[in-house]
Amino acid sequence: IDPCQFDGTAFPQASMSSKRPTPESSPSIRFWDREDWEKYLESPEGQTSKRGTLGYLEDENGNPPSSKTGKAIRRVLRGGWAELVKQQLAPMSWGRLPASGRKFIHDLMENAYPMFRFATNGWKLDYLASTTYPAWRKVHLDENGRWKVRKVKGLKTEDDDDDDDDDDDNDSAGEVSMKRKAMQHTFKTEGPDKKFKGMLLIHSYQMS
Numbered sequence: 001i002d003p004c005q006f007d008g009t010a011f012p013q014a015s016m017s018s019k020r021p022t023p024e025s026s027p028s029i030r031f032w033d034r035e036d037w038e039k040y041l042e043s044p045e046g047q048t049s050k051r052g053t054l055g056y057l058e059d060e061n062g063n064p065p066s067s068k069t070g071k072a073i074r075r076v077l078r079g080g081w082a083e084l085v086k087q088q089l090a091p092m093s094w095g096r097l098p099a100s101g102r103k104f105i106h107d108l109m110e111n112a113y114p115m116f117r118f119a120t121n122g123w124k125l126d127y128l129a130s131t132t133y134p135a136w137r138k139v140h141l142d143e144n145g146r147w148k149v150r151k152v153k154g155l156k157t158e159d160d161d162d163d164d165d166d167d168d169d170n171d172s173a174g175e176v177s178m179k180r181k182a183m184q185h186t187f188k189t190e191g192p193d194k195k196f197k198g199m200l201l202i203h204s205y206q207m208s
Contacts, residue, residue, distance in 0.1 A: 021117055028062035029118045034127065056124055057115050065115065076112050077129065080105045081136060090137065090145040094130040105129065 023032055031037040037056040040046040049055060051064040054073070058064065065073065084090045084101050091097045097105070109125050110116045116125045142148050 026060060026118060028060065029058050030062055031056045031058060031124075032118065033120050034123045054128070056127070057113075058118055059115050060118075065113075069113075073109075073113055073128075074132070077105075077109060077132070078136060080108045081133065085141065085145065085147060088145065090141055092137075092145070094126070094133045 021029070023029065031040065034056075040049075052067070052070065054070045055064045057073075081090065083104070084097075087101075089098060089101045091101070106116070106122050106125055110122075116122065119125070140148060
């Protein structure tokens with residue numbers, strides 16, 4: 001697919017309100033611009049702050065997201081990246097994401113978490129994506145932007161997004177799938193042998 005000719009309507013569309021918040025309508029928001037956040041980090045208050053790594057994100061009252069919400073945000077964002085892979089639009093770097101892909105990601109995340117809307121030109125989401133996408137891409141995608149194929153004990157499976165380092169569950173969906181396939185393979189190979197043994201037992205019983 002040529003990104004320049006890609007039709008953005010192929011993406012799942014998220015419903016969004018056209019009216020965006022402003023400093024006047026949301027006076028509790030402190031970090032409308034990235035410069036505001038950087039100045040805060042350099043201030044005495046910022047150097048002792050406990051806002052966390054996603055402290056630049058703010059709800060309508062100016063509060064940062066909880067740790068649980070932060071993990072959920074990252075999972076939804078990775079789901080958006082997976083959709084980009086499906087549409088063959090996963091960029092080499094976040095700055096090279098085509099306009100249709102950027103609109104999809106912003107609509108997705110702003111609809112799920114409106115706190116991303118409290119930012120000039122969507123800088124908060126772009127900042128989060130640009131700082132986390134490179135590592136995710138390196139782990140999950142090949143140089144062509146496709147899922148890496150993993151080899152597990154002679155079997156192949158496409159990589160997926162469920163075994164990210166941020167997840168608490170150590171078993172990825174891919175690993176679970178491979179375990180199921182291995183079990184099915186074992187049952188299939190043992191089946192005829194067990195059936196044969198059963199036939200011998202029946203035959204012996206009839207002969208006695």
